[in-house]
């Protein structure tokens with residue numbers, strides 16, 4: 015029996031789409047976590063290699079594999095609990111659909127990942143891609159209460175739970191968040207929510223990078239706690255010069271006070287955006303990264319932000335850059351080569367700054383790896399964890415690169 | 418007396434003394450007995466030898482030595498864990514980390530600190546205070562517990578409602594593995610070098626190795642604070658008020674509840690805080706932020722919600738002194754309850770916040786049925802319950818009744834959609850409940866992960882994962898296919914460069 019026939023026999027013929035992928039790899043869309051487990055159990059027995067896809071809007075669906083497993087039929091939202099500020103959603107749900115349903119119940123997932131609005135929740139978790147809101151609400155992992163994932167040989171593993179505080183057992187959720195799918199297929203996610211903010215105000219200031227970096231420091235020193243404080247390159251902000259966008263979200267009193275504090279700390283130079291302008295500003299910046307061939311993130315310290323931006327400018331250019339100077343995180347988009355990326359990663363490693371490749375075509379991904387520079391001793395741990403969750407090496411993921 | 422075991426052999430003791438100095442190796446029974454508990458009266462184990470290294474390099478040398486000899490080891494901080502996690506059997510060496518108590522660096526510009534594991538939680542905030550910063554996770558035990566213990570337990574505290582638990586504040590770690598190798602995890606900015614091994618380590622209860630250096634995030638001390646005390650004439654209305662506050666979208670810095678039995682214990686103690694003795698429950702609510710006007714406005718909204726949800730009165734602390742007094746009563750409540758009886762079991766479980774009113778009632782019923790005194794003092798805003806059972810362990814049969822009642826309380830919390838521990842960990846005490854929330858595959862996955870860090874399961878053995886309940890993990894199936902050597906299974910049409918998978 016051919017591979018496709020086997021999969022059809024397992025999951026039903028409507029679960030397989032033959033012509034869907036550009037490279038002709040059969041695409042399978044299991045409709046339940048159990049179906050994912052069945053497929054992976056068989057993959058393990060047959061030695062098939064799989065790539066995992068969400069909506070296909072972020073990571074190019076181009077890894078060489080026998081099968082493409084897409085989560086897009088795992089698109090249910092089993093629970094939204096406004097009273098508890100928690101929700102449970104399947105991994106294939108689009109972030110836009112989820113956001114709307116949460117808003118209808120007065121709740122909010124305070125994450126604004128890069129990419130198109132329809133990006134799947136699972137892809138955001140697997141790649142741990144947070145956006146400007148990380149300034150006020152933390153990285154992706156801070157929004158997760160638990161996940162259910164399927165291992166490379168078809169076991170269903172739960173970690174965490176639905177409650178906001180939980181230390182029962184080791185926190186395997188942390189391994190799945192940012193594991194790029196190397197440690198399992200995430201099928202279900204329990205989320206920590208916030209109440210939809212009553213007030214949400216974005217203000218923008220244009221200027222030179224140096225000037226705006228200083229302004230960002232003044233804002234931090236003034237004790238303001240913005241939801242986002244993002245320095246954007248001109249192309250990204252679609253402005254003449256660099257832009258510093260500040261977002262305050264919360265109760266009306268809080269936002270009014272913060273806005274006043276911002277004016278006091280910065281001499282009233284910011285322009286307040288209307289709600290639709292603000293939405294457009296943040297959305298365009300997020301989407302821009304899905305249009306560049308390569309995106310990576312680096313995580314430094316707040317006081318090294320400027321120096322890191324200089325380094326990027328020097329080594330790979332700084333046309334498409336978005337930085338959260340308050341937390342030291344920078345996202346870069348653009349065109350670059352394997353050699354340049356490797357060199358940059360080496361330089362950054364010397365500064366104790368990790369570089370994570372977020373999206374790129376397979377040849378570059380495979381050569382450079384999502385990760386690649388480990389501290390001494392961590393490599394064997396990571397290899398051991400991969401063997402634990404994918405003993406047959408079913409998942410095709412460019413974890414480390416080939417250098 | 419505990420019989421001598423391999424861990425007590427003269428040669429081992431001499432070798433340990435050679436590393437840390439004879440003064441810092443404890444072998445006499447009375448000395449070892451002082452390490453036999455971790456605050457929970459239902460578990461007691463006497464370690465074979467106790468060793469107190471004073472430097473990171475001494476930790477490494479001790480762990481290497483024990484690895485060579487195959488002797489089990491248990492890391493321990495201040496021993497306040499309350500789940501039996503820091504207890505060692507007679508065949509194991511207890512490594513006490515309280516002498517590693519240096520604050521290595523405070524970096525105000527980047528708002529971070531680097532500490533050794535034995536630093537007592539509250540000392541770090543005190544050291545950061547001159548810079549207008551503090552370390553926010555504030556377990557009620559913070560005057561005693563260590564940052565290393567906090568990392569191992571992923572500890573919480575009243576202010577974790579707004580600011581998150583320990584895991585949200587740890588950026589990087591140096592960990593000494595079971596074989597004595599030191600590995601560095603994470604980066605000072607918090608971005609991992611690959612998968613999030615820092616996140617995985619936090620909450621691993623001493624099973625993955627010993628944290629010897631810890632980099633944490635510091636936050637600005639809030640400029641404006643309002644602390645309110647609301648009292649209620651039923652537990653149910655207090656629970657409902659909690660849900661209402663949470664659903665309002667205002668996130669208090671802290672939202673704590675105490676029931677009548679706890680209120681009276683506090684009021685009868687030296688920590689009397691002025692809680693109304695006739696109240697069935699009080700809520701302690703704190704709001705904070707950068708601006709006085711905004712915090713004032715939010716406080717007014719919260720007070721209104723509390724009143725409209727049945728609070729008899731809402732009082733706001735007039736000054737810092739009153740605020741401290743209100744908090745001291747809360748933070749010392751366990752101590753105060755300790756005076757109610759000879760023994761106190763501090764329980765720990767979590768329920769969805771909307772389930773609080775029902776679960777509190779159920780706990781009351783269980784207590785009545787077992788004829789036990791249960792007092793509640795807990796992190797209500799997180800749904801993190803601490804039902805505390807007072808009893809006298811000398812009364813025959815009473816301990817068994819306490820155990821059975823604890824079990825029923827856990828079952829009730831699980832049935833409400835909750836879990837068996839929110840901050841004290843599984844340790845020994847909660848092992849038996851783990852199969853109630855995790856299936857055999859999920860438990861086996863945890864065990865397999867532990868074996869990546871500690872293949873011999875020699876660090877803090879017998880804790881967290883009930884091995885009997887684990888399903889087999891890649892036993893024969895794995896060996897048969899021989900994929901560990903890294904050969905792609907033959908059925909595949911594609912091969913990915915090996916180096917992408919190589920160790």
Ligand SMILES: Cc1cc2nc3c(=O)[nH]c(=O)nc-3n(C[C@H](O)[C@H](O)[C@H](O)COP(=O)(O)OP(=O)(O)OC[C@H]3O[C@@H](n4cnc5c(N)ncnc54)[C@H](O)[C@@H]3O)c2cc1C
Pocket residue numbers: 455456491492493494495496497498499502503514534555556557558561562563564565566567568569570571572573574575622623624626627628629751752840841877
């Ligand atoms: C009165 C009281 C109130 C409490 N209130 C709270 C609260 O509000 N919130 C909360 O979360 N907890 C609370 N606790 C529980 C306890 O204080 C915390 O779990 C604390 O983090 C334990 O720290 P410790 O130094 O005492 O650790 P220990 O009890 O000594 O050890 C706890 C665990 O950590 C491991 N360990 C210790 N140090 C290391 C290290 N360096 N590396 C690796 N593993 C290590 C041990 O092996 C053990 O498994 C309370 C306890 C008491 C007695």
